[in-house]
Amino acid sequence: MSGTDRNDSGPGTAPAGGTPRRGTTQIFFSATQYAAATVTAALRAGLFGPRAEHRRILVVSNTAAVPEVGTPLDRMAGFERLRPEFDEVRSWNDFISPHHPAGWSPRGQDLVLWEKAVRLAWNLGDEPVEIACESIQANPSRAVADIFADSPIHVYADGLMSYGPTRNRIPHQMSTRIARVLHLDLIPGLRPMLLAEYGVEPVAVPNESIVEVLSQIGEEGAGILAGRVPAEDRPTAVLLGQYLSAIDLITQDEEEELHVRMLRAAARAGHRGVLFKPHPSAPSVYNRTLEAEAEALGVRLTVLSEPVLAETVFARLKPELVIGCFSTALMTAAAFYGIPVARVGTELLLDRITPYENSNRIPLTIIDAALPDAERDETGAPLPLDSLGGKLGPLVRTVGYCMQSRKHPGLHEEAAAWLAAHLAGHPQYFKKRRLTALRLPGGSPVRAEALRRHPAVRKAVKQIRARQR
Numbered sequence: 001m002s003g004t005d006r007n008d009s010g011p012g013t014a015p016a017g018g019t020p021r022r023g024t025t026q027i028f029f030s031a032t033q034y035a036a037a038t039v040t041a042a043l044r045a046g047l048f049g050p051r052a053e054h055r056r057i058l059v060v061s062n063t064a065a066v067p068e069v070g071t072p073l074d075r076m077a078g079f080e081r082l083r084p085e086f087d088e089v090r091s092w093n094d095f096i097s098p099h100h101p102a103g104w105s106p107r108g109q110d111l112v113l114w115e116k117a118v119r120l121a122w123n124l125g126d127e128p129v130e131i132a133c134e135s136i137q138a139n140p141s142r143a144v145a146d147i148f149a150d151s152p153i154h155v156y157a158d159g160l161m162s163y164g165p166t167r168n169r170i171p172h173q174m175s176t177r178i179a180r181v182l183h184l185d186l187i188p189g190l191r192p193m194l195l196a197e198y199g200v201e202p203v204a205v206p207n208e209s210i211v212e213v214l215s216q217i218g219e220e221g222a223g224i225l226a227g228r229v230p231a232e233d234r235p236t237a238v239l240l241g242q243y244l245s246a247i248d249l250i251t252q253d254e255e256e257e258l259h260v261r262m263l264r265a266a267a268r269a270g271h272r273g274v275l276f277k278p279h280p281s282a283p284s285v286y287n288r289t290l291e292a293e294a295e296a297l298g299v300r301l302t303v304l305s306e307p308v309l310a311e312t313v314f315a316r317l318k319p320e321l322v323i324g325c326f327s328t329a330l331m332t333a334a335a336f337y338g339i340p341v342a343r344v345g346t347e348l349l350l351d352r353i354t355p356y357e358n359s360n361r362i363p364l365t366i367i368d369a370a371l372p373d374a375e376r377d378e379t380g381a382p383l384p385l386d387s388l389g390g391k392l393g394p395l396v397r398t399v400g401y402c403m404q405s406r407k408h409p410g411l412h413e414e415a416a417a418w419l420a421a422h423l424a425g426h427p428q429y430f431k432k433r434r435l436t437a438l439r440l441p442g443g444s445p446v447r448a449e450a451l452r453r454h455p456a457v458r459k460a461v462k463q464i465r466a467r468q469r
Helices: 033-044 092-096 108-121 141-147 207-217 219-228 252-268 285-297 310-317 328-337 346-352 361-370 385-403 409-425 432-437 448-453 455-468
Strands: 025-030 055-060 088-091 129-133 153-157 178-184 201-205 237-240 273-277 300-303 321-324 341-343
Touching (some): 025 033, 025 141, 033 055, 033 153, 033 178, 033 201, 033 207, 055 092, 088 092, 201 207, 207 219, 207 328, 219 310, 237 252, 237 310, 252 273, 252 285, 252 321, 273 310, 285 300, 310 328, 328 361, 361 385, 385 409
Parallel strands (some): 025 129, 129 153, 153 178, 178 201, 237 321, 273 300
C-alpha cells in the first residue's frame, strides 16, 4: 500500500497563511472531472459547512479498465481551478496498488486494519471523518464506506441516474449512515429515487454553482475550441457521442450508424456546420464513417477529439441545437445553457437494454419522453423545463417501481393506475413479462395450467404430497 500525497499538509493544518483547523475531516472521493466539479460546486455553495472549520481531502481514483494509460484526474487540464478547495489530494489507485479500484474491497475481518492503515498514511490521527462519494453501490465508494464504518456518508450523483432507483441493496449498518443525496437539478420538480427507500433526502446543488465551476475548468478547453473552430464560421449544431457499444448495449456498427443518423437529422433541420464530440472512450473509427456521410450531405463537420468538456462547447459555441441519444449532457445543455436539444435512437436502446433493472433505463426513459425526435419532430425550441418534472414524475416512478418493486412497494397502486391510463401510449418503456410478474395492467393473465407447469410450483406440490404420505 502507498498513499500518494499531492500536498504535504499535516493533520489539522490549513494552507499556508491560514489558521489551524478543528473539527471533522471531510474526505471527498472522485473518479471523474465532472464528479470533482460537482463536489467543488457543492463546497462553494456551502453544502459542507464553513471552509475554516474542516480539513478537506480530495481522493482521486481511476476506474478505467487500464488506469495506467489514462491521465489521473488531478493532472487533467483545469484541475488547478478546483485544487484550492482542498487541503490535500490523495490517490486511491496508489494507496491500494496493485489492486484495481473498481474490483477491490476489503475483507470484513480486515476493516479495522484498513482504517488504521488509511489514518496512518493520510495523517488522520483519531479525527472524526465524514465521507462524500459517488455511487455507494459500487467500488471504490463501497470499499471506503466499509473501511470508515462509523463515519457519516454523503452520496453525490452528477447525472440522470440519480432519478432512478438504487441498483443494489445497501446493508442496514451502512444505509443508516447516509445523510443525503446531492444531485444536479437537471429537471426541476422531479425528485430523485436514489436511496429513497432508506429515507435519504435529496439535496440539489445550485445550478449557478456548477455552471461557474464548469466554466472555470473549461478555460483551457475554450482555447482549444478557439483554435479548432473559426469564430466567424462556427458550427450551429453539436452531436454527442457515447460509448454504448463498449458497455454492450449495441454493436459498434450500430453505434456508428447512430451517429450517422444524428448527422442526417442535423442536416434535415438545416444545419450546414456541425461539430461531433465523441466520448473519450469511443474508438476513432466512428469519425471516418461520419466524415464520409458529412461529405455526401454537403455538411461541414468538425470532429472534436480533444479533451474538452461538453459544457465548454455549449458555453463557448452557443449552438442552436444539440443532438444525442441519452447522454446527461443533453439535459445540461437545456438546463444550464437554454439550448434546444433533440434525441436519436432511443427506441433501439429501449428495446435492447437488459436486464430491466439496468440503471441506464431511467436516463434513457427521461430523454425519450422529454425530448423531440430529431428525425421526425420539429426541433429548435427550448425544453419547457418548468413543467417537465410534473410530466415525467409519474412515468419515472412507474418505471422505477417496475425496476425495483421490492424496494418501493408503496408505489404499486400509483404504478397500476398510471399503466391503466397511459400504457397504450407508452408501451416502449415496459416489458410484458415484467408487468405480468408484478400483476400490473398490460401483463398476461396467469393461467392455472401455466402455474401447474411452473417448476417451482411442481416442486412445492411434490414436497407437500411427500409429507402427506
